[in-house]
Amino acid sequence: MKVLIVGGVAGGASAAARLRRLDEKCEIVLLERGEYISFANCGLPYYVGEVIREKNKLVVQTPAAMKARFNIDIRTLNEVEFIDTAKKEVEITDLRTGRKYREKYDKLILSPGAAPIKPPVPGLDAANVFTLRNIPDTYTIKDFVDSRHPKRAVVIGGGFIGVELAENLAERGVKVTLVELANQILGPIDFEMAALVHQYLKEKGIELYLEDGLKSVSHTDKYSIVSLNSKEEIKTDMIVLGIGVTPENKLAKTADLELGERGAIKVNKALQTSNPDIYAVGDAIEVIDFVNGRPTHIPLAGPANKQGRIAANNICGLYEEYPGTQGTSVLKVFDYTVAATGNNEKTLKRFNIPYGKSFTHSLSHAGYYRGATPVSLKILFSPADGKILGAQAVGFQGIEKRIDVIATAIRAGMTVYDLEKLELSYAPPYSSAKDPVNMAGYVAANILKGDCRVIHWHEMNSLDQRASQVVDVRTPLEFGTGSVAGAVNIPIDDLRQRINEIPRDKDVIVYCQVGLRGYLAYRILVQNGYTKVRNLSGGYKTYSTAMG
Amino acid sequence: MKVLIVGGVAGGASAAARLRRLDEKCEIVLLERGEYISFANCGLPYYVGEVIREKNKLVVQTPAAMKARFNIDIRTLNEVEFIDTAKKEVEITDLRTGRKYREKYDKLILSPGAAPIKPPVPGLDAANVFTLRNIPDTYTIKDFVDSRHPKRAVVIGGGFIGVELAENLAERGVKVTLVELANQILGPIDFEMAALVHQYLKEKGIELYLEDGLKSVSHTDKYSIVSLNSKEEIKTDMIVLGIGVTPENKLAKTADLELGERGAIKVNKALQTSNPDIYAVGDAIEVIDFVNGRPTHIPLAGPANKQGRIAANNICGLYEEYPGTQGTSVLKVFDYTVAATGNNEKTLKRFNIPYGKSFTHSLSHAGYYRGATPVSLKILFSPADGKILGAQAVGFQGIEKRIDVIATAIRAGMTVYDLEKLELSYAPPYSSAKDPVNMAGYVAANILKGDCRVIHWHEMNSLDQRASQVVDVRTPLEFGTGSVAGAVNIPIDDLRQRINEIPRDKDVIVYCQVGLRGYLAYRILVQNGYTKVRNLSGGYKTYSTAMG
């Protein structure tokens, strides 16, 4: 059997290695148009920031090493131009010589990835405008920073790669401005969670322009000018585009393969394209969203590597289906961690999927043990049965741990009631006897069961002032540092004594800092005959961060 | 309704708080024989080590604060002596005055905990012999260290509390000797995993005596002498007993409640004792092992708190069953973390439950990103269907994250095939595209499917030397630093060329440092007609650590 693989990085190299393990005799040709295979895409921003200092660390396998270990015919600087499905051949250009030649296949695996989007905006073709996808891109940016010592950079797009570059440029002493068209950065999380990150980025000296888009770029001798839709003009020494990626489908089109979501290659559960001899994996393909079952495009390394392995299995007759992608992801933002899994609220809304939500800010570990910090956690769940639909977390510690646990729970089809019961490891340096995930389970289940009716931050503005009373149950000290307009302060520990100060005929909104004491107040009021009480979910923390 | 609660800490205080949230009108009396309620048992060792410095941090709730917030009648220094089930009354001694009185109950919750075991060994009743359970114990130890500046300590028992105390005493500059009767410390993990910790403790200057027991203690003016079964004598300035705990069942016996495993109170799924008006929770009860379904005793704070909540729910008519305990636990050992969930090999053996096992040492995060360290991970699974039975992990980083993920998988009844597919969060500072949990899934599944036959470290000694050939596929450099006796060195990348050096008629054992290259060698050999190949699971790392 002869298998050709197009693309020698995450999906392609994984498929090649697995093929060889399954079949010593198979002829495997890996075709890569770039100079490198098997490189650490995800590490590239950290090379710019000098967190990774050795060039060789960016490469997980060299062609020579991979050849030695896996006996694979590796051809870098060889671009596949065309697929001749009738003849089961591809046409290749050897980029070193310009020579064109053909290669036969029994099976073909496409793992060409996705390319950075370059918008049709004037002024982007300049030596100080960058995108970041591969090792040469990385060297170009790093060399620019090293030799030209830019003082200012504008990053266009607040996705993962944009934010990573913003951080790494800032670590090099560059003053960074981040421009984002939406009202928030980091699409995988929702607005109020991103608001925590906005706040933090500003603390770190990153300038943020939200709800503003790139209109044009112009260049002078000394600097460039980034003009935004808002008419704002930003002087800068360099510009990085991080506005997303688009599936590489040029080759697929030459084979008339069916395309789907955002032009990504359509595959079946076995990762076969519309041509059964051609498999496709990684950033180039459309996948099924594990949570909502709809086609989508989720370019991440974990799925790419796993898909590469599955394609190899299927080619070798070990049938395996790809179960879909849930989009579990994590990002370091200076000392912050942002992680998410499953669907966010924006996605659920878009597809009209009903959902409930909860916010908690439980401590990463026992409060009495040094260094505990809040885990701000949002859970999205089905109002019918409590099935977990998604989760997002932001904070300094233990963030990705909680998301990984919930990602596992989502895979298992668990509900928020199951989260209550999870038995997670506890000692004071690591967690609390009730882990933040358990706590989120309790809180979500209380909402679901109606044991605690909640109001969300974005609903606070539409309260009828005359028909409602907002009660802040924090201490006077906390109340003094900022509160919801119109709130009266009755500390939770005084509530039973002062309950008559709260009107019985009005909608009562209780809140505290994170929601816990508000919940206690809710329980006291409801059992004292108040019928129209709601607790502000996530408390003043979620509210004030989101309100800005 | 009137509910009496015996014990005011993890289980008791949690039950009280939950009861109040569910029922504002209920009369709740919390009876605690000690001076404190709601204290941080798990933090106590860190107060000795001065990681926690403020006394008030050890107390999560004071009686006054808990009264203010939850309106609970809290009686510290009140010991419950006797349960009169006929009258539904308990007899109480007010320890301040000696006064005895009775209190009626509709429902009674017992959360008396478990007491440190003090063996019947001569010489233990001395001012420099300690156990650690509560705040007064902690002050006693801390005061001794502060005022007497002991130079040497002997800790008897290598359980969690013993090891925590060993660490915290060492952090105070005390030279610590740890004595353990078994051949390993930390019972929840198996020998070869504990061997990693033995090695590390020695590096940290802790002296270890394994397979040796305490025989007697004698005291001179200047120091004490700990005599061991081996006749070894250790001079020391202080002695700490950490040989385990025994359920507090004295009170339960006065009510003739049924007892089970190790004298722990028997409860049904609703946490009712054999007397339906009496519930029991926490360290005092027998629980069902979630994995093997058998009764057991697992004294941990997470289960205690959760059980307290469930008992309260059931008393308030919100029926809920406790699903059993799986024993998820974690321990900090200096900069090491040790965590486990589910059954270990010793338990599976004891109950004759068939199992397979795998060892991996994948990196905590991408190797090219600074600070990655190995996650040594053992997975136990059912040979029938791959269902996960247990997992143990040791290392510097990301240890408890992986165990929490697997703990969640165990709750969901997942198999090692499911571990392969988990979509866990990946960016270079946090994980790899294939997380160590995925990798363990692949490795275990390969064993299960017969894609890689393995040999375990403890089977190496019984190899028939003449009928077998051990092949070390590491580099000559690695080989030079130590190898399995009789092994020949054929680096993996040379194996295809040098394959004829390996006899076809012998059992072939391949190994590398952690198992990965050994697996590649296995695949090459088997597909080249070798029929009797096995790969050393966990590689030379697991082997050499376990062999000592």
Ligand SMILES: Cc1cc2nc3c(=O)[nH]c(=O)nc-3n(C[C@H](O)[C@H](O)[C@H](O)COP(=O)(O)OP(=O)(O)OC[C@H]3O[C@@H](n4cnc5c(N)ncnc54)[C@H](O)[C@@H]3O)c2cc1C
């Ligand atoms: C800067 C950066 C940071 C990232 N960080 C993370 C992260 O932290 N976590 C995460 O999960 N994901 C991250 N990703 C995404 C991750 O790298 C991708 O999801 C993954 O690499 C996709 O694998 P792939 O095989 O589909 O494509 P790629 O890894 O991009 O490989 C495709 C290869 O195919 C080659 N190719 C394309 N067309 C042809 C052709 N016609 N002929 C020959 N060769 C061709 C390309 O040159 C390319 O080398 C990051 C990506 C980037 C760029």
Ligand SMILES: Cc1cc2nc3c(=O)[nH]c(=O)nc-3n(C[C@H](O)[C@H](O)[C@H](O)COP(=O)(O)OP(=O)(O)OC[C@H]3O[C@@H](n4cnc5c(N)ncnc54)[C@H](O)[C@@H]3O)c2cc1C
């Ligand atoms: C030093 C130490 C470290 C620990 N570290 C961890 C850890 O890191 N992780 C973990 O999960 N677990 C840990 N534990 C275990 C955890 O603390 C217990 O599992 C948990 O506290 C059990 O809760 P409980 O309510 O059953 O008992 P306890 O919390 O022990 O409370 C029982 C209370 O009942 C009182 N009492 C008993 N009998 C009577 C009576 N007749 N009348 C009145 N009062 C009575 C006792 O005085 C005691 O205060 C640790 C324990 C100790 C001692």
Ligand SMILES: CC(C)(COP(=O)(O)OP(=O)(O)OC[C@H]1O[C@@H](n2cnc3c(N)ncnc32)[C@H](O)[C@@H]1OP(=O)(O)O)[C@@H](O)C(=O)NCCC(=O)NCCS
């Ligand atoms: C302090 C103590 C009395 C607290 O008990 P508790 O009130 O049940 O627990 P918490 O303070 O964690 O609060 C949990 C409750 O708040 C709710 N809650 C938590 N965060 C919330 C939020 N952000 N919004 C709304 N509700 C929230 C939970 O739903 C839960 O209520 P529920 O059980 O009615 O559903 C008890 O845990 C204790 O004594 N601990 C110390 C002893 C101990 O545990 N030792 C061993 C470990 S060191």
Ligand SMILES: CC(C)(COP(=O)(O)OP(=O)(O)OC[C@H]1O[C@@H](n2cnc3c(N)ncnc32)[C@H](O)[C@@H]1OP(=O)(O)O)[C@@H](O)C(=O)NCCC(=O)NCCS
């Ligand atoms: C380097 C690369 C070629 C490796 O591919 P690979 O060989 O499939 O992956 P690994 O080196 O992780 O090895 C995994 C294999 O070793 C096995 N293995 C891992 N640890 C093992 C152990 N301790 N014992 C036995 N087997 C082990 C696994 O079972 C798996 O084999 P299988 O798929 O046949 O079951 C590929 O991952 C790559 O190119 N990566 C860089 C690009 C990239 O991923 N970029 C995006 C992220 S930055």
